[in-house]
Amino acid sequence: MAEILKGNAVVSQSGGPTAVINASLVGVIEAAQANPNINKIFGAVHAVAGMKADNFVDLTDIDAQTLEIVAASPSSALGSSRDKPNADYVKAIVEVLQARNIRYFYYIGGNDSANTCKIVNEEAQKLGYELRAFHVPKTIDNDLRTTDHCPGYGSAANFVARALQGDDLDNRALPGVKIDIIMGRDAGWLTAATSLGQQREDDGPHLIYFPERRVSMEKFVSEIKEVYSRLGRCVVAVSEGIKDENGVVWAKRIAEDAEVDAHGNVQLSGSGALADFLSSQVKENSDISRVRADTFGYLQRSFAGLQSETDVVEARETGRKAVEFSMQYESGSAIMKRVGNGDDYAVEFERTELKNVAEFTKDLPDDFINEAGNGVTEAYKAYARPLAGSLPKTEYLANRDRA
């Protein structure tokens, strides 16, 4: 337990935006406003870049009405950054913090951000400058360790679940093969969430591929053909991080092939390449005529006005808890522990050491992936349903008995 420390605070947001990272921001601001040990509340613009360049906005007196709109807005309201600070960078940050008498540092982000928190904290200690550094978890990838799940995941899960509900009905109406590419380079958490809206036994996605399971092009195409011959259609969700039988990321292989093959202006780079490549593979190796592919892209993390009701509440509370914990501890991350499931779903908030979040990431566990490596288990759905929040019920009429 550390002693009570008085001074100013700074909050900032790092990495890829989410639908609820601003709810965490508001949680930090409102708890800081109510806290007698915190004087001024600064927002660092564009994360560590703003902290280094002394680029701040004053959030001390921001009104509650504006905060409610911020909490409902997607993306990072203070701007973000992909910078990874080195030693000199961190030194410059601590100098700025000292000059502004900032004693509380709240950093909303993924595991890299937890690491930044850690090294800023260590640098301050080295200089004998008393600083509390707290990490506020966020990521649509859901791949942070120690916490049960990450703020941001539930809303992105809700988005992809709705997207697949709609896309599956679209595929029933105009049958064929449909391939959807889902975000998540290293872990299949978000791709798994495409299953959450399934109601009927033959609802898609019928096949789901994760970075955690290698898949050869032969397996991919033959499994699609099997579903298509059985149902007359097939909807497939594929993680952008899908790997071939040798563990090589497909998207990387395609980009390299394209560079070698390039003869004119056309380059195979950018987000649509994997979708188009997989689609052409199915067309070439089957007699299925209607094959389509979509890459969901940034919509998954920054669609306006779509938040999981669980996620937005938890994201805000995570921000509040970080402020609360920073009154008791030098540093840490505000994580969630699940204490109830199903209808009794509930979480408790805990403080953990920064290193427990900063190092390594978390793959989908084996019991969340089916034996064939092409779908999820009921255990996954039970885990994820409360996080994604409510999904619409849908009806399809063409599967009724013929008159």
Place this chain on the structure above:
Amino acid sequence: MAEILKGNAVVSQSGGPTAVINASLVGVIEAAQANPNINKIFGAVHAVAGMKADNFVDLTDIDAQTLEIVAASPSSALGSSRDKPNADYVKAIVEVLQARNIRYFYYIGGNDSANTCKIVNEEAQKLGYELRAFHVPKTIDNDLRTTDHCPGYGSAANFVARALQGDDLDNRALPGVKIDIIMGRDAGWLTAATSLGQQREDDGPHLIYFPERRVSMEKFVSEIKEVYSRLGRCVVAVSEGIKDENGVVWAKRIAEDAEVDAHGNVQLSGSGALADFLSSQVKENSDISRVRADTFGYLQRSFAGLQSETDVVEARETGRKAVEFSMQYESGSAIMKRVGNGDDYAVEFERTELKNVAEFTKDLPDDFINEAGNGVTEAYKAYARPLAGSLPKTEYLANRDRA
């Protein structure tokens, strides 16, 4: 005015699904259930294909609770078809209608569907079989003539407006050039709707390109560079039907180039190609390092649980009105006339001849496109806002005064 005709009815859905085509279906069903001249109500499965193959479900006694879920479900609940019936096909359809004593035919679709209605009606007349054939307009493309707007457009407009609200905030957080490809091969109506969520003066999309205005690659790249140098970022909405300075569709040119260039497995076909091509052009012809592109794809028409509140009400009423009009007229289409705007927005429903909808389509009018050919006018926004329905208000904090 035709005499009252008693018999069975059939309803079906054609072409690309929308978020509210099922609301129109429910409008037809509930009005037919309440109509004393209609006995059985059949749903033809997969549109004209089902009518030809005698593939029907019985919707006569479907309960109101199920209908409410159908009305809220995206895509076409009876399945769809892209078939364009020839003379023999139409003859086969009329034989099936006769065998089932179907006297009322309701066809929900675009201008091709209005044409199908027309030729089925003409074939029935030729055979002396009394039939009422009514078209119920739908299309996210909003390109039908005579009607003020089309059911389906408002919900798709709401989707792309929210998508760009989020994407613009994402681009503020992590600045660069972002290109979004929007559906609409022949007309720019849906691409124009990407502007509807703009609140701040510098909100994106900063540039919008339509099929109605030719754009050379030089103009495209230089306009992006101009915005980028001014704002430090640039969000661009591009219709998939964008044409070059000679009127050639860019997507078509790319597909042809790719076939000529192909040396291996990699083919440049499918939905991501245009986005990736435009993105590579900007990268090659500027020193902007962060350039990203997304193709929104089928999400625009079939995302679950997102309907414009105006659109879903009008779509359902359009279905009801088609049944009402079919009691008075041999054939026709149920269209909307705008009788109030802004806060007094209102429509009236009218019956028009099938030929007024079946022939030709409707481009964005000149006064909806700005002089530079790269954005919309206030006149467009005044037209489209009531159709798209409510959009979230958002906040961004990093543009506040520096502290």
